[in-house]
Amino acid sequence: MPHDHHDHDHLSPSGHPYRQDNDAPLTYFQRMEIAVRELLIEKGHLTPAEIATQIDTMDARSPANGAAVVARAWTDPAFKARLMENAGDATREMGFDIGPLHLVAVENTADIHNMIVCTLCSCYPRNLLGLPPDWYKTRAYRSRAVREPRAVLREFGLELPETTRIRVHDSTADMRYIVLPARPPGTEDITEAALAKLVTRDSMIGTGLPLAPENT
Amino acid sequence: MTPKGNRVRVKAMYPPGHVRAPFYLRGKTGEVERILGRFRSPEQLAYGLPAPEKTLYRVRFTMAELWGDAAENPADTVDAEIYDHWLEEA
Numbered sequence: 001m002p003h004d005h006h007d008h009d010h011l012s013p014s015g016h017p018y019r020q021d022n023d024a025p026l027t028y029f030q031r032m033e034i035a036v037r038e039l040l041i042e043k044g045h046l047t048p049a050e051i052a053t054q055i056d057t058m059d060a061r062s063p064a065n066g067a068a069v070v071a072r073a074w075t076d077p078a079f080k081a082r083l084m085e086n087a088g089d090a091t092r093e094m095g096f097d098i099g100p101l102h103l104v105a106v107e108n109t110a111d112i113h114n115m116i117v118c119t120l121c122s123c124y125p126r127n128l129l130g131l132p133p134d135w136y137k138t139r140a141y142r143s144r145a146v147r148e149p150r151a152v153l154r155e156f157g158l159e160l161p162e163t164t165r166i167r168v169h170d171s172t173a174d175m176r177y178i179v180l181p182a183r184p185p186g187t188e189d190i191t192e193a194a195l196a197k198l199v200t201r202d203s204m205i206g207t208g209l210p211l212a213p214e215n216t
Numbered sequence: 217m218t219p220k221g222n223r224v225r226v227k228a229m230y231p232p233g234h235v236r237a238p239f240y241l242r243g244k245t246g247e248v249e250r251i252l253g254r255f256r257s258p259e260q261l262a263y264g265l266p267a268p269e270k271t272l273y274r275v276r277f278t279m280a281e282l283w284g285d286a287a288e289n290p291a292d293t294v295d296a297e298i299y300d301h302w303l304e305e306a
Contacts, residue, residue: 173297
């Protein structure tokens with residue numbers, strides 16, 4: 001038996017506890033969302049198909065989009081210059097539909113490590129990278145990232161020397177951020193597409209580094 | 217408009233409602249890292265009110281300024297976007 005749960009009465013045949021059905025009444029805001037959505041449809045402003053398409057569009061966005069942007073910046077100095085000047089426009093130039101997103105790229109160097117947080121809520125460059133990881137929205141990450149970023153990074157397995165300056169970016173208003181990680185050593189001869197595979201989601205949030213080429 | 221590099225302080229005011237200046241930065245002094253442009257103020261947009269355009273700044277604070285002796289590394293920094301009406305010259 002792979003699991004050691006004690007209360008065997010509440011286990012499914014797989015050995016996991018049953019998840020409770022979500023039978024609670026709708027919350028105020030859930031009712032509000034349904035009411036507004038139904039009104040928009042009833043009055044002809046939106047169709048159910050348009051809503052489903054928009055959900056599909058959002059679900060199709062993923063960190064792979066950002067990884068492609070990072071790999072382009074690593075291989076094309078003129079693109080990198082445009083990315084640092086206006087990351088939103090540079091991303092649109094690559095063909096990504098990011099809507100009205102105002103994107104700022106911040107670059108990791110030998111002396112500087114950048115890390116992104118939204119202390120007020122959960123601002124994240126969703127239009128490029130898709131939905132944020134659950135931990136990004138937790139009170140623990142949001143409050144600790146600005147107070148003790150080094151301790152947080154250590155928990156992510158990243159121990160930075162005291163001589164590296166950490167720049168935390170708090171997305172408090174209209175801009176969204178992407179970290180441009182440093183290109184890993186030993187990647188001089190690999191293609192842009194292979195480089196993109198080294199770029200992890202966390203390396204674009206700043207809680208990780210790109211993979212080393214031998215780890216892919 | 218405050219130029220890049222100027223020292224600014226986040227006003228230590230505590231209005232109720234939807235505001236985008238985090239509590240931990242109120243009363244703290246930093247340096248304008250860049251000027252981002254003009255945006256409609258989310259503090260009015262949140263309530264569906266007429267929202268005037270305001271200048272948005274990125275302000276850089278040192279950990280020493282934010283947390284004093286409790287800072288992990290005093291020279292590390294936090295950058296945040298702060299609207300014009302929250303800032304005063306320092």
